[in-house]
Amino acid sequence: MRGLVKNQGRHKMLPKLPDRNPLEPARIPLPREAVKEMVIPNVLDDDERIWVEHRDQVWTRPLCLNVSNGYWTELLRVRKSGVLHRHRHPNPVHGLVLKGRWHYLEHDWVAEEGSYVFEPPGETHTLIVPEGVDEMITFFHVTGCLYYIDPDGNPLGYDDVFTLIDDCRAYYTKVGLGADFVDQFIR
Numbered sequence: 747m748r749g750l751v752k753n754q755g756r757h758k759m760l761p762k763l764p765d766r767n768p769l770e771p772a773r774i775p776l777p778r779e780a781v782k783e784m785v786i787p788n789v790l791d792d793d794e795r796i797w798v799e800h801r802d803q804v805w806t807r808p809l810c811l812n813v814s815n816g817y818w819t820e821l822l823r824v825r826k827s828g829v830l831h832r833h834r835h836p837n838p839v840h841g842l843v844l845k846g847r848w849h850y851l852e853h854d855w856v857a858e859e860g861s862y863v864f865e866p867p868g869e870t871h872t873l874i875v876p877e878g879v880d881e882m883i884t885f886f887h888v889t890g891c892l893y894y895i896d897p898d899g900n901p902l903g904y905d906d907v908f909t910l911i912d913d914c915r916a917y918y919t920k921v922g923l924g925a926d927f928v929d930q931f932i933r
């Protein structure tokens with residue numbers, strides 16, 4: 747791996763050539779075509795209206811809505827026990843459980859608070875928040891779409907970054923933040 751050297755059995759992130767001024771900031775400009783970085787402080791504690799309520803007690807807090815690579819990052823928050831609709835992922839998903847716990851009907855493991863989950867392309871699942879969990883919050887990085895299906899794989903619809911943006915626009919209009927509020931999350 748580039749930049750990684752072996753040192754007495756331990757790996758350290760170091761350049762292979764000597765750097766005489768390791769604390770000097772880079773002088774090179776951001777590439778002209780690069781999109782703007784994004785820093786969102788206090789994602790768990792900011793304006794409650796930013797949490798888009800998809801349905802009763804199920805919210806998405808958009809973080810990065812990437813329209814050129816077709817992925818999004820979000821916080822999913824659920825404040826009831828119950829089911830999120832069965833769906834297939836044609837592309838990978840990464841998740842990090844920040845609060846509470848959940849599991850899939852299709853797997854025997856439980857994603858506990860602090861767990862990281864990788865879901866490979868081709869994965870189909872039905873998310874369950876069990877009884878006794880007052881609040882579940884999970885960071886998800888989803889590429890592609892959620893392809894809703896019946897138990898035999900027949901299509902029932904989909905969501906992708908564009909339907910999510912549409913949902914955010916409609917919701918932010920309704921709660922008074924304005925249709926353009928979602929634009930700050932789009933890259």
Ligand code: FE
Pocket residue numbers: 833835839871892
């Ligand atoms: Fe999923």
